[in-house]
Amino acid sequence: MPGxxxxxxxxxxxxxxxxxxxxxxxxxxxxxxEGFNPLCGDxxxxxxxxxxxxxxxxxxxxxxxxxxxxxxxxxxxAAVKGKTVREVQALTRxxxxxxxxxxxxxxxxxxxxSEAAEEAAADEVRLGDLEALRGVVKFPVxxxxxxxxxxxxxxxxxxxxxAG
Amino acid sequence: xxxxxxxxDPIDVAAVKADFPLLAREIKGRPIVYLDSAATSQKPRxxxxxxxxxxxxxxxxxxxxxxEIAEASTNALEDARAATARFIGxxxxxxxVFTKNATEGLNLVARSWGGANLRSGDAVxxxxxxxHANIVPWFQIAAEKGVEIRWIxxxxxxxxxxxxxxxxxxxxxxxxxxxxSNVTGTLTPVRRITDAAHAAGALVSLDACQFVPHLPTDVxxxxxxxxxxxxxxxxxxxxxxxxxxxxxxxxxxxxxxxGGGMILDVSLDGWIPADLPAxxxxxxxxxxxxxxxxxxIDYLSGIGMDAVRRHEVTxxxxxxxxxxxxxxxxxxxxxxxxxxxxxxxxxxxxxxIHPHDLAQVLDEHAVxxxxxxxxxxxxxxxxxxxxxxxxxxxxxxxxxxxxxLAEALDAAxxxxxx
Numbered sequence: 001m002p003g004x005x006x007x008x009x010x011x012x013x014x015x016x017x018x019x020x021x022x023x024x025x026x027x028x029x030x031x032x033x034e035g036f037n038p039l040c041g042d043x044x045x046x047x048x049x050x051x052x053x054x055x056x057x058x059x060x061x062x063x064x065x066x067x068x069x070x071x072x073x074x075x076x077x078a079a080v081k082g083k084t085v086r087e088v089q090a091l092t093r094x095x096x097x098x099x100x101x102x103x104x105x106x107x108x109x110x111x112x113x114s115e116a117a118e119e120a121a122a123d124e125v126r127l128g129d130l131e132a133l134r135g136v137v138k139f140p141v142x143x144x145x146x147x148x149x150x151x152x153x154x155x156x157x158x159x160x161x162x163a164g
Numbered sequence: 165x166x167x168x169x170x171x172x173d174p175i176d177v178a179a180v181k182a183d184f185p186l187l188a189r190e191i192k193g194r195p196i197v198y199l200d201s202a203a204t205s206q207k208p209r210x211x212x213x214x215x216x217x218x219x220x221x222x223x224x225x226x227x228x229x230x231x232e233i234a235e236a237s238t239n240a241l242e243d244a245r246a247a248t249a250r251f252i253g254x255x256x257x258x259x260x261v262f263t264k265n266a267t268e269g270l271n272l273v274a275r276s277w278g279g280a281n282l283r284s285g286d287a288v289x290x291x292x293x294x295x296h297a298n299i300v301p302w303f304q305i306a307a308e309k310g311v312e313i314r315w316i317x318x319x320x321x322x323x324x325x326x327x328x329x330x331x332x333x334x335x336x337x338x339x340x341x342x343x344x345s346n347v348t349g350t351l352t353p354v355r356r357i358t359d360a361a362h363a364a365g366a367l368v369s370l371d372a373c374q375f376v377p378h379l380p381t382d383v384x385x386x387x388x389x390x391x392x393x394x395x396x397x398x399x400x401x402x403x404x405x406x407x408x409x410x411x412x413x414x415x416x417x418x419x420x421x422x423g424g425g426m427i428l429d430v431s432l433d434g435w436i437p438a439d440l441p442a443x444x445x446x447x448x449x450x451x452x453x454x455x456x457x458x459x460x461i462d463y464l465s466g467i468g469m470d471a472v473r474r475h476e477v478t479x480x481x482x483x484x485x486x487x488x489x490x491x492x493x494x495x496x497x498x499x500x501x502x503x504x505x506x507x508x509x510x511x512x513x514x515x516x517i518h519p520h521d522l523a524q525v526l527d528e529h530a531v532x533x534x535x536x537x538x539x540x541x542x543x544x545x546x547x548x549x550x551x552x553x554x555x556x557x558x559x560x561x562x563x564x565x566x567x568x569l570a571e572a573l574d575a576a577x578x579x580x581x582x
Contacts, residue, residue: 004528004579008521013580040520041537041544041551064550066520066535067580145520 006135007142008067015071015129020078023060025049030058031160035152037144042069046152050160054085061149068133068142073149075129085157092150094125098134099143175467175475177562183208183463184560191530197568200532202346202374202509202556204396207460211399214459218452226451227425227442237451244454245441251461252391253382254408258440261407261414262449266373267297269392269407270340272444273369274301276417277390282337284310289332289366290340291316291324292546293350296539298340298371318546322348322499326356333364341368343375343386347538347552348499349480349509351375358387367413373397378476378507378558380469383408395453400460404453407444414440421446464559472559476508479557483510483566490570494577498547508557511538511547514573517580519553525579526553529572 025032025047035044042065049058059081061073076095080088096102136146181187184206189196198206222236229235245257254260263269278301282288288302292315306313314332317325322345333339339361344351358368370388375381377398383391390413395404409417419426419437423446428436437443464472481503487495496513500506514522519535526533533555537544544550555569 004525007524008579040535041541042520043550066518068520070518139524142520142524 002135002138007139009132009135011129011132012067012071015074016067019061019070019074021060021074021081022062023047024062025058025060028163030060031156031163033152033156033159034063035148035155037065037069037148040066040145042066042145042148044069044073044149044152046073046149046156048153048156048160050085050157056080056083056085056088065148066142066145068136068145069148072133072146075133076149076153079128079130080153085161088153088157090125091127092154094127095130095133095150096147098127098130098137099147100137101143101147174471175559177475177560180467181560181562183210185209185212187560191532192528194530197529197531197565197572199555199557199561199565199569200534201377201397201558201561202538202554203534204402205377205399205558206560207401207456208399208463210463211401211456211459215401215452215456218455223452225448240458241449241451241454244458247458247461248406249408251381251465252376252406252408253384255384256411259408259411259414261409261441261444262454263392263405263407263444264403264450265396265405266371266392266394267405269390269405270297270369270371271301272407272420273390273392273409274305276420276444277367277369277413278302278305278309278311278338280416280418282306282309282311285312285335286337287312287314287335288338288340289314289316289336289361291342291352292318293322293324293345293348293352293540293543294340294342295346295371295373296541297373298342298369299542302338302340315542318543321501322350322547323505324350324352324357326353329357329360330364333360333366336361336364336366339366339368340371341388342371343391344372344378344507344509345499345540345543346374346509347511347540347543347547347554349374349506349511349556350499351379351505351507354386354388358389362387374507374509377464379473389413395457395460398457398460399463401453401456404450404457406457411440414444419443419446423447425449467559475559476557477503479561479563479566480506480508480510482563483508483555483557483569486566486570487512487573491573491577495573498552508561509554510556511552511554512573513549513552514577517576519551521580522553522573522576525576526569526572529568529575531569531572533569 031048043063045062047060051057059077222233224234224237226238245260249257367389370391372391372393376393390409396402426446498511523535
């Protein structure tokens with residue numbers, strides 16, 4: 001049986017108490033995008049500054065929510081700052097894979113081979129501190145808390161690409 | 165109403181608890197402490213057995229069947245309707261429409277009555293403590309009709325602020341009113357508002373979802389024109405709700421859903437709707453659920469709704485005292501401070517702990533509470549929070565459940581102490 005210590009790792013609580021990259025960026029020029037978890041009312045605001053060469057030059061996080069959604073957003077902001085959009089997409093896939101969410105299998109018949117290949121590729125991405133959130137998968141209700149900021153980031157990157 | 169709290173508790177809660185099979189189970193090796201009855205109540209054995217008995221002995225579709233079990237099934241449905249009418253003081257079973265849940269009842273009023281009666285420039289008055297079910301349907305019809313939505317504001321302790329009621333009612337055709345908040349437990353002054361609304365030429369659609377399961381209900385005394393509630397919050401099954409409406413109003417309203425059972429005649433040229441209540445019950449109704457609801461009404465009537473209310477006032481008072489004494493400034497309990505002004509629903513905030521995290525720790529202690537916005541996001545905004553942790557009581561809860569809640573909150577405070 002999973003215990004609370006599987007969920008609330010010390011590094012998660014640290015990011016919750018001392019969130020990184022908390023604040024706002026002027027939008028525009030930055031991209032501002034909101035994400036909601038309709039089940040619990042958690043809200044995340046992601047401010048993104050994407051360079052012309054496709055690098056995330058700056059990121060800020062606003063909003064309110066539980067320790068899992070807020071710490072995940074904080075860790076995400078630290079992990080993606082300075083990375084290219086392509087690198088962030090790989091990181092997002094790896095993170096969601098850790099959360100047992102496989103985008104390919106959502107389209108119907110799960111393709112075991114491509115899923116395995118994707119997992120292998122995702123395995124090569126270094127998750128670093130984000131590994132601390134691995135325990136969330138044992139608490140299925142909380143997976144949405146952990147992925148809220150990542151889905152919001154993906155939406156922000158799409159909007160930034162459109163605007164660019 | 166303060167005398168209510170002083171009377172001795174006439175309910176043998178241990179015996180009541182023993183009527184609910186689920187409450188005998190353990191979670192993580194501890195006896196379950198179920199404090200989420202505002203979301204759904206547990207079911208007594210008599211309800212479960214009534215539904216099983218229905219399926220095992222008289223399951224058949226209702227109306228038009230001439231064989232014995234079809235007649236028995238039809239009678240069971242109509243007996244449930246009559247019992248429901250008696251339970252809430254309706255003047256006729258024709259005023260009882262079985263729906264899927266309270267939400268469908270509230271939608272039915274907005275769509276059917278609103279569709280036929282609202283005109284551009286009319287206004288609908290809602291309160292800031294409404295559940296989304298009594299907000300969104302009005303937004304939907306308002307957008308179609310060009311209707312203005314107005315709001316009754318709240319006081320600091322979560323009661324309705326009626327200072328400007330007469331001005332707010334000017335030009336209003338319908339008031340959407342919760343009889344009891346599912347977030348703060350606030351009991352609203354229904355009669356005062358229905359009187360004022362009627363004087364201003366408006367009707368009142370009551371969200372009675374949290375009220376009917378917990379307080380004696382007499383729709384004539386409440387003075388509303390419509391009232392919606394759900395079976396599953398009052399010891400009955402999911403899948404059945406009730407819309408009560410004044411017969412003359414229901415009679416004049418167009419049908420909501422079309423289909424079998426709701427017609428008098430259909431030809432190649434058109435159709436004629438059936439009389440009440442069939443007019444609003446298209447398709448096969450929730451028959452087994454109606455049987456379950458009937459058993460739930462019998463169960464609650466056996467205890468007595470006055471006794472249920474007294475028990476919950478006493479328990480709520482105990483909970484308010486216990487939590488305030490134990491946690492002081494560390495805890496915020498939203499809503500009215502007097503048990504007589506509220507139901508057994510309390511939204512808690514523990515300093516520095518998000519409701520989701522709080523509920524997660526409480527789950528380790530087998531204490532079932534609900535975190536979130538409780539489908540009342542406008543109210544969350546007024547309260548200045550994104551979510552609350554809600555504990556709610558029913559007839560099967562007692563002081564040991566409150567003590568278990570306090571113990572678990574203490575553990576959470578320890579776990580998250582910075």
